[in-house]
Every structure is written in structure tokens, then in C-alpha cells.
Amino acid sequence: MNSAPAFTADPNLARYGRQLGIAGFGEDGQAKLSSAHVAISRTGGVGGTVAMHLARAGVGSLTMAHGGFIEPEGLNRWPWAFVDDIGKPSVHTHAANLQRVNPDVAVTAIHSNVTAENVATITASADVIVDAAPLFEERYLLNREAVRRGVPLVSGAMYDMECCVTVVIPGQTPCFACINPVKPDYWQDIYVFAAIGPGPATVGAVMAMEVIKLVAGIGESLTGKLWFFDMATNVSRLINVARRPDCDVCGHL
Amino acid sequence: MTRVLIPTIMRAHTDGSSSVEASGSTVAEVIRGLVEKYPGLQPKVYDAEGKLQRHLLVVLNGDDVRSLDGTETPVADRDELQLLPAMAGG
Numbered sequence: 001m002n003s004a005p006a007f008t009a010d011p012n013l014a015r016y017g018r019q020l021g022i023a024g025f026g027e028d029g030q031a032k033l034s035s036a037h038v039a040i041s042r043t044g045g046v047g048g049t050v051a052m053h054l055a056r057a058g059v060g061s062l063t064m065a066h067g068g069f070i071e072p073e074g075l076n077r078w079p080w081a082f083v084d085d086i087g088k089p090s091v092h093t094h095a096a097n098l099q100r101v102n103p104d105v106a107v108t109a110i111h112s113n114v115t116a117e118n119v120a121t122i123t124a125s126a127d128v129i130v131d132a133a134p135l136f137e138e139r140y141l142l143n144r145e146a147v148r149r150g151v152p153l154v155s156g157a158m159y160d161m162e163c164c165v166t167v168v169i170p171g172q173t174p175c176f177a178c179i180n181p182v183k184p185d186y187w188q189d190i191y192v193f194a195a196i197g198p199g200p201a202t203v204g205a206v207m208a209m210e211v212i213k214l215v216a217g218i219g220e221s222l223t224g225k226l227w228f229f230d231m232a233t234n235v236s237r238l239i240n241v242a243r244r245p246d247c248d249v250c251g252h253l
Numbered sequence: 254m255t256r257v258l259i260p261t262i263m264r265a266h267t268d269g270s271s272s273v274e275a276s277g278s279t280v281a282e283v284i285r286g287l288v289e290k291y292p293g294l295q296p297k298v299y300d301a302e303g304k305l306q307r308h309l310l311v312v313l314n315g316d317d318v319r320s321l322d323g324t325e326t327p328v329a330d331r332d333e334l335q336l337l338p339a340m341a342g343g
Contacts, residue, residue, distance in 0.1 A: 046343040134343040159340035160261040179317075180339040184308040193342035200343060226310070228337060232261065233271045237335065239312050242320035 015102075016058050022218070029216035030058060034104075036215045039063040039126035041114045041142055043094045045077035045195060046156055047132030049204025050211070052079050054105075055098040057212055061106035062098070065122045066091040067113040077197040114138045119145045128211050131155040131176070132204065134190045136183035140249075143168065143176035147250045152214055156207040158199045161231040165206045166241065167214065167222040171253035178244045179226060199231060255283045255328050258335040266293030275334075280313060281324035283334055298336070310337040 007021035008014070016030050036059055040047045043066045051064055070090045074081045080094040095109035110122060114133060119141045123129050129151055131142045139155065146153035147170040155176050156165040168175050186192060206227065213219040226239040245251055254274040259267050267273050275290060277283035284305070288294050300306055311318045312335040318326050328334065 042343050044343050132343045134341050136339070136341050139341055157340045158342040159338075160342075162261055162340060164337075164340055179310065180308065182307045182339075183341070184306075184338055187339075187341060193340070195342055226337075228335075230261070230271070235258065235271070237258075237312070237315060239310070239335075239337075240316045240320065241310075242317045244319065 019057060024218040025216055029212075029218060032216050033060070033212060034058050035060045036127045037061045037063070037125055038128045038130060038211055039123045040065070040130040040132060041122070041138060042066050042133045043080075043091055044074060044132070044134070045079075045197070045200025046158065046204045046207070047130065048079045048094055049201050050130050050132060050154075050156075050208045051094060051098060052101070053205060053208035054211060055102045055107075057208070058102065059105060059211075059215075061108070063108040063110065063122060063126065064091055064094060065110040065112055065114055065118070066094070067111060077195055077200050079201070114141050116141060123149070123151070126151060128214055129153045130207060130211065132157075132207070134193070136180070136187055139176055139180075140183075144249050146170060147175055147253070154207050154210045154214070156203040158195060158203050159193050161196070161199055163199060163203045163206070163229040163231065164226055165203060165210065165222055166226045167210050169223050170250055173224045174241045174243045175247060175250040177249040178247045179241050181244065181247070202229065202231070254330060256331075256333045257283065257287055258333065260336055260338055262338055263294055263297050263336070266297065267291050277328060279324065280311060280318050280326045280328055280334065283328050284311075284324070284336075306338075308339045310339070311335075312337060 007017050043064045070081050070085045070088050080097045085093045089111045091109045091111050095107045098107050129146045133139050150170050153168040226241045229236045254276050257275050275283050275287040277286045
């Protein structure tokens with residue numbers, strides 16, 4: 001039997017043995033991650049990927065909000081969509097699979113999308129808010145709540161084969177509304193965008209890494225940056241984004 | 254000439270090209286030159302009042318032009334301009 005790399009002598013950390021060797025992470029980073037609470041809005045292709053990686057990495061607790069059910073059109077990209085689960089509430093299916101991956105993670109599944117009425121409850125006590133919603137209305141609500149509470153927001157999205165991720169530190173960096181003061185008028189529902197698995201999976205993986213870096217205090221964050229990647233052309237850019245002094249969400253900070 | 258990165262949603266109006274060239278001495282002029290060259294871009298780039306669509310992030314050499322002089326920012330040859338519409342797909 002092969003032995004794992006000796007990044008820890010603690011048998012309780014064996015399942016994290018490989019990541020404990022990440023530069024700067026170690027047992028201290030693992031302890032920070034294990035005590036962190038992350039709230040995720042929507043657990044489809046992007047958010048489901050974030051949840052999967054955070055559960056595998058050993059985040060302390062996850063609150064996941066997603067209305068709707070497993071549908072055939074999600075099978076091409078959702079990490080926890082299976083044919084025999086079609087018709088079931090997707091967030092509960094996701095939560096059950098996450099518990100199989102890592103039973104030490106406390107998972108709260110809310111079968112509802114973010115609304116003005118529930119956003120404070122869904123994100124309450126979260127150390128980081130993850131915005132993976134496919135509608136701008138939900139994204140603006142999450143951003144406003146993150147700014148109100150002064151909690152970091154990791155926001156990511158895709159369109160076709162294009163990917164974007166940014167990290168908001170309220171009062172210090174541009175918020176989501178600084179970068180996107182208005183939504184495109186063509187973005188009327190969740191069916192406006194085409195998607196194929198690697199796109200949302202890439203966005204979700206980058207977002208999960210940003211959460212881990214924020215919590216553990218390692219690496220360089222996408223704060224004040226918008227990471228753009230066009231998988232169709234392999235063009236990637238790290239865009240310096242700017243705060244708007246007249247932003248009605250964070251301009252007062 | 255300035256290289257302009259074209260987002261996916263606009264490529265139907267640039268003969269499928271993801272990168273084209275346009276001329277002008279400011280960001281606004283380059284964008285105007287782009288739309289003159291590819292008139293189908295007009296409603297994607299400008300609103301009904303002829304103003305730049307507010308959901309477009311305009312990026313010059315990696316910087317949001319709002320942190321520079323906006324669309325009046327001077328543009329030099331070999332600069333790269335990127336038009337990036339807001340997206341929310343998940």
C-alpha cells in the first residue's frame with residue numbers, strides 16, 4: 001500500500017493530508033477553513049462546484065440556497081445532477097451528496113432562491129458569501145447584504161464560454177454594483193445563457209479557491225480584480241476594476 | 254489601430270471575429286470607429302439615446318476606463334480595448 005505524503009502527523013487530518021502541503025496553508029489554514037461558515041446562493045453548475053470543492057476541502061459549514069428541482073437540462077453541468085434524481089429538489093440532493101463527500105461539514109439546505117425577504121437569513125453569520133446566482137436581481141441582493149454586513153463576497157458568472165470572477169471586500173474594493181451598475185436588458189430569465197460543463201465548473205473552481213484563500217489568508221485575492229477567461233479563444237485577462245463614488249450600494253463607505 | 258476584444262454576444266456582428274481592429278485617438282472614438290465598421294453592433298454598444306450601454310465594462314489595457322478618463326481616455330496604437338457585457342450565468 002502506498003503511503004500519503006507526510007504533510008501531517010495528525011490522523012484526524014488524514015483526509016486533508018494532501019492540501020496541508022499547499023504553501024502557506026498547513027494545519028493553521030485547515031483550522032481556519034474548518035471553522036468557517038460559507039453561504040452559497042444557487043448550487044447549479046457554478047455554485048454546486050463551489051460547494052463540492054469547499055466540502056472536500058473541509059469547510060466548517062455551508063448554507064446553500066437554491067429553489068427548483070433537478071431537471072434534464074442541468075445534467076450537462078451540475079456536479080450533483082443524476083438521472084435518477086430528476087424531479088427532486090436540487091438543493092436537498094446536493095446536500096445529501098456533500099454529506100457523503102464529507103460528513104464533518106454542517107450543511108444547511110434551503111429550498112428557495114434568494115429574495116429580498118430571505119437574503120439576511122440565508123447569509124446570517126456567514127464569514128463569506130458566494131454569489132453564483134443566474135439572475136442579476138439575486139446578485140444585487142447578495143451584494144447589498146454583503147456590503148451592509150461588511151462580509152466578503154465572492155461573485156462569479158459565465159456566459160457561453162466566457163467566465164468572470166471577482167472578490168468584493170466592502171468599503172475597500174469595488175462592489176458588484178460598482179462593476180455592474182445595471183443589468184443587460186436582455187437578461188430576463190435563467191434561459192438567456194448557453195452553458196457546457198467546463199465553463200461553470202471552471203468558474204466554480206476559481207471561486208472556491210478564492211474562498212479558501214480568503215479564509216486561510218493565503219495567496220493573492222481577486223480583490224479589485226475581475227478575472228476574465230474566454231474558453232472559446234483561451235484569452236484570459238486580469239482586469240483592474242474601479243469603485244464608483246456614486247455607487248448607491250457602497251459609495252457611502 | 255487599436256485591437257478590440259469582442260465578447261461572444263457581439264461576434265455575430267463582427268463576422269464571428271473575437272478580435273478586430275478599429276481606429277481613434279480616444280476610447281470613445283475607437284468605439285465609434287468599431288460601430289462604423291460593424292453597424293450591427295450599434296444596439297449592442299449604444300442605447301436608444303446614443304449613449305454607451307451601461308452594462309458594458311470598457312477596459313483599456315486591463316484597466317476599467319472609469320478609473321482613467323472614462324471614454325475620453327487617450328488611446329495609442331497597439332493598445333487593447335475590451336468590451337465586456339455584464340454576465341450572470343451559473
